[in-house]
Amino acid sequence: MQYYEDVEIGDTNEFGAYEVTGEEIVEFADQYDPQPFHTDEEAASESAFGELVASGWHTASICMRLLVEGALEEQAAMGARGVDELRWRRPVTPGDVLSVRTEVLDKRVSESDPRRGYVDTLLEGRNQNDAVVISWIGLGMIERRDPET
Amino acid sequence: MQYYEDVEIGDTNEFGAYEVTGEEIVEFADQYDPQPFHTDEEAASESAFGELVASGWHTASICMRLLVEGALEEQAAMGARGVDELRWRRPVTPGDVLSVRTEVLDKRVSESDPRRGYVDTLLEGRNQNDAVVISWIGLGMIERRDPET
Numbered sequence: 001m002q003y004y005e006d007v008e009i010g011d012t013n014e015f016g017a018y019e020v021t022g023e024e025i026v027e028f029a030d031q032y033d034p035q036p037f038h039t040d041e042e043a044a045s046e047s048a049f050g051e052l053v054a055s056g057w058h059t060a061s062i063c064m065r066l067l068v069e070g071a072l073e074e075q076a077a078m079g080a081r082g083v084d085e086l087r088w089r090r091p092v093t094p095g096d097v098l099s100v101r102t103e104v105l106d107k108r109v110s111e112s113d114p115r116r117g118y119v120d121t122l123l124e125g126r127n128q129n130d131a132v133v134i135s136w137i138g139l140g141m142i143e144r145r146d147p148e149t
Numbered sequence: 150m151q152y153y154e155d156v157e158i159g160d161t162n163e164f165g166a167y168e169v170t171g172e173e174i175v176e177f178a179d180q181y182d183p184q185p186f187h188t189d190e191e192a193a194s195e196s197a198f199g200e201l202v203a204s205g206w207h208t209a210s211i212c213m214r215l216l217v218e219g220a221l222e223e224q225a226a227m228g229a230r231g232v233d234e235l236r237w238r239r240p241v242t243p244g245d246v247l248s249v250r251t252e253v254l255d256k257r258v259s260e261s262d263p264r265r266g267y268v269d270t271l272l273e274g275r276n277q278n279d280a281v282v283i284s285w286i287g288l289g290m291i292e293r294r295d296p297e298t
Binding site for chain 1: 186207209230234
């Protein structure tokens, strides 16, 4: 198990892959983002995108899945306070295969709770052509191994 | 249909509600955020949260659904470039009923594409006790009615 003390600024990590099907794009969007360019191939072809594209929240959720499996499962993770600078940089379309790269930007101990460490991590989601489709800075929390030190 | 010209800085809007069930919390998290405090009631009771809580991406996606139904369906919306200052302010737990409040913070025409307007909108998701559980600033795009003017 990885604790706050084990995380170093500059640490990088890569994991994936996740294939995004048209069926999953429509299923997610029907439930959570029912805009025509996410739910209807024909309407999407007449939109500014020109084809069916994944909801940005779907793309984020897929990257979260990769992050959990690739990193958080081995960490004493305590959730996240939020995310800064979330950007949808390129459309995600049916058949895309996503992977994730992370880089630790900063870390510090919580001033209000010494059992808790804050770790800021840049996350980039890339497609099969190594093009960045999404990025954000995650404001994560992770347990300290020894809060007394 | 509402275009860029119809949006005014300071405009506010409220819509909802969406009841979040424990079943849906687990279903979303199994697929996209399989951390124990999102997927397993017993593990969650032993976590820092003390009970099952929704994935932050799930909460965001529910608010997106309310935003689409409450506002974007009537707009010439062109998607969003991203989101700033996404914050998960309070846990969302089974039985919570979420609603959304929006406020337009800024608007301007794209310098690279005069058919496109940028609208920055603060979104707050609240629970049945009117407590803010999530907030973000959406960087939306909306068509101009008349790009020539």
